[in-house]
């Protein structure tokens with residue numbers, strides 16, 4: 520049975536997909552069998568970061584009852600299994616998000632760790648992902664609007680009875696206007712398990728469709744994500 524981790528934030532653009540994709544590859548680099556699923560079925564872009572765009576059968580086909588989940592799983596970088604949602608609007612329109620729970624169960628036996636890249640907001644896919652997951656990682660930026668949205672995700676996660684593994688503060692550039700890590704921990708009342716700096720390598724790697732931790736392993740953001748992965752699985 521896989522340990523399932525949902526990556527959510529409430530707010531859009533905090534770096535959920537970047538963290539989900541690179542954390543999956545980082546965990547695989549440490550020898551874990553990992554899958555990463557794109558639960559952002561409307562604005563799917565996990566497949567772009569993983570270099571797997573344009574696959575014929577996607578999660579949205581499965582959620583529409585038109586395909587078997589086994590046909591929507593693709594092997595990506597470092598052997599990570601990727602379940603892309605697909606960018607077709609037509610297929611998204613037909614997808615039934617309530618089928619997501621059963622899809623997640625079907626992936627359980629294939630890997631040790633399943634990472635779910637959630638959409639922004641608190642829609643059906645996010646709620647199903649969080650309630651099905653063993654743990655939540657909330658991705659925040661060091662600014663108040665992001666923290667405010669994260670508080671909602673944390674409250675919902677508590678209500679659903681899912682463990683909160685902690686927060687990742689992404690895009691930190693240590694400007695004086697930013698909220699500090701201590702302040703973020705105090706407001707969210709959850710531990711910060713990693714701090715990922717603002718790093719231009721993130722965009723460069725995304726443009727190439729190669730995960731950052733593979734393309735620029737020595738970049739500050741890649742190193743921070745590798746550290747988070749090591750911490751999650753207890754590697755010293």
Ligand code: ADP
Pocket residue numbers: 528530531532533534535536537538689690691715716717718719721722725740
């Ligand atoms: P989300 O999935 O939360 O909407 P993304 O992972 O798609 O967020 O990231 C949003 C944008 O921010 C992307 O253009 C991505 O390249 C950029 N980004 C994310 N994290 C960083 C970072 N640490 N440094 C620089 N740019 C980043």
Ligand code: MG
Pocket residue numbers: 535536537559564636637638
């Ligand atoms: Mg995203």
